[in-house]
Amino acid sequence: xxxxxxxxxxxxxxxxxxxxxxxxxxxxxxxxxxxxxxxxxxxxxxxxxxxxxxxxxxxxxxxxxxxxxxxxxxxxxxxxxxxxxxxxxxxxxxxxxxxxxxxxxxxxxxxxxxxxxxxxxxxxxxxxxxxxxxxxxxxxxxxxxxxxxxxxxxxxxxxxxxxxxxxxxxxxxxxxxxxxxx
Amino acid sequence: xxxxxxxxxxxxxxxxxxxxxxxxxxxxxxxxxxxxxxxxxxxxxxxxxxxxxxxxxxxxxxxxxxxxxxxxxxxxxxxxxxxxxxxxxxxxxxxxxxxxxxxxxxxxxxxxxxxxxxxxxxxxxxxxxxxxxxxxxxxxxxxxxxxxxxxxxxxxxxxxxxxxxxxxxxx
Numbered sequence: 001x002x003x004x005x006x007x008x009x010x011x012x013x014x015x016x017x018x019x020x021x022x023x024x025x026x027x028x029x030x031x032x033x034x035x036x037x038x039x040x041x042x043x044x045x046x047x048x049x050x051x052x053x054x055x056x057x058x059x060x061x062x063x064x065x066x067x068x069x070x071x072x073x074x075x076x077x078x079x080x081x082x083x084x085x086x087x088x089x090x091x092x093x094x095x096x097x098x099x100x101x102x103x104x105x106x107x108x109x110x111x112x113x114x115x116x117x118x119x120x121x122x123x124x125x126x127x128x129x130x131x132x133x134x135x136x137x138x139x140x141x142x143x144x145x146x147x148x149x150x151x152x153x154x155x156x157x158x159x160x161x162x163x164x165x166x167x168x169x170x171x172x173x174x175x176x177x178x179x180x181x182x
Numbered sequence: 183x184x185x186x187x188x189x190x191x192x193x194x195x196x197x198x199x200x201x202x203x204x205x206x207x208x209x210x211x212x213x214x215x216x217x218x219x220x221x222x223x224x225x226x227x228x229x230x231x232x233x234x235x236x237x238x239x240x241x242x243x244x245x246x247x248x249x250x251x252x253x254x255x256x257x258x259x260x261x262x263x264x265x266x267x268x269x270x271x272x273x274x275x276x277x278x279x280x281x282x283x284x285x286x287x288x289x290x291x292x293x294x295x296x297x298x299x300x301x302x303x304x305x306x307x308x309x310x311x312x313x314x315x316x317x318x319x320x321x322x323x324x325x326x327x328x329x330x331x332x333x334x335x336x337x338x339x340x341x342x343x344x345x346x347x348x349x350x351x352x353x
Contacts, residue, residue: 017209021202028195036194054194058207061198066215156288 009073017064024061031057031074034144035081041139042085044128052088056081075153078146082136082154089132126176134169141166222283229277230303236270237307239332242316263332274303 004012004026016023035056040049060067060080067076123142127135136155140146148166152159201207243266278296281287287295310316320329 021209022199024202025195025199028198032194050194054197057194057198058201061202062207062210063215064209065212066210066218152289158289158291 010069013064013067013073014069027060027073027077028057031077035077038078038139038144039081039085041124041127041143042082042132042136043088048088052084053081056084059084072150072153075146075150078140078144078150078154079156122177123173126173129176130169130172134165134172137162137165138169138173222280226277226280229273229280230306233270233273233277233303234306234310236266236273237303238310238316240267240270241307241311242320242329243332266332274300277303 004023007015007026009027009030012023012026016027032053035053036046036049038049039052039056040046043049043052056077060077063080067073127139130138137151140151140154141148146154148159148162151157151162151166155162157165243262278299281295281299282292316329319325
């Protein structure tokens with residue numbers, strides 16, 4: 001498996017497509033946690049996040065031949081999970097909006113693997129209150145450490161729009177976090 | 183929304199790989215996506231040509247009025263074959279929807295792309311008109327009958343004109 005670990009995502013995909021479908025397990029291993037974190041952030045629920053990722057990874061496998069190996073696999077798979085999350089949110093009609101109605105349980109204890117101590121816990125709580133169009137680019141930029149170009153590929157919006165949304169999201173985040181501290 | 187309960191980790195790898203290995207899920211073949219791309223390009227090209235033709239046809243029918251006065255406008259409102267511009271707009275809207283499916287489009291400003299597409303259709307229709315292709319089509323070739331029918335719909339005025347129920351403005 002050490003040989004496999006050295007391969008790029010795109011090379012693994014090529015092998016899965018041409019000869020060894022079991023190699024898809026390597027892709028799942030590489031992306032499961034990252035995608036779970038991303039989807040859970042969007043859905044605001046770990047179980048729903050897991051459902052979204054499972055469906056997303058299944059769809060990615062089914063449509064693997066449509067992936068262009070000259071492009072980044074990570075953007076492609078994030079895009080699929082993003083679409084799945086949007087579909088599920090749409091079905092549930094559970095779009096979140098900024099407002100005072102959102103309440104958080106006191107003594108929130110977010111999963112240790114999702115947060116880096118206090119600051120990240122606080123960040124997650126603020127992030128949950130954000131409108132989806134700002135939550136997603138911010139989450140991808142800061143938590144998933146994606147570049148503007150990758151975010152543009154995942155969300156299918158121009159790079160300039162990514163910049164604008166991240167910038168606005170920071171302002172909203174600041175306001176939300178300050179509000180929570182009071 | 184409380185997150186105090188620790189979520190049991192879900193083994194996605196096991197669940198998905200079980201489906202893969204049992205062939206419960208299978209990859210769609212490459213030709214499926216190639217065919218999809220071909221149909222997408224073909225569909226966009228077809229819709230564009232259709233929209234150009236219908237925009238041009240609208241133009242062609244409007245031009246037959248000559249300068250529009252109040253009475254002529256009323257006449258046009260009553261008898262104009264509205265399905266032509268409606269279909270043209272429908273074609274443009276569908277074309278835009280297909281255009282948005284192309285991989286590179288989202289990187290550009292979408293309003294610029296839509297505006298460019300609409301302007302390109304109108305310019306192409308204008309070019310067809312300028313080159314007189316529509317005039318040629320209306321006089322000869324397989325489209326002649328179609329043009330005659332559309333023109334007939336346009337100027338059907340019982341009891342007026344040339345006695346056969348049709349009225350045409352001299353160009």
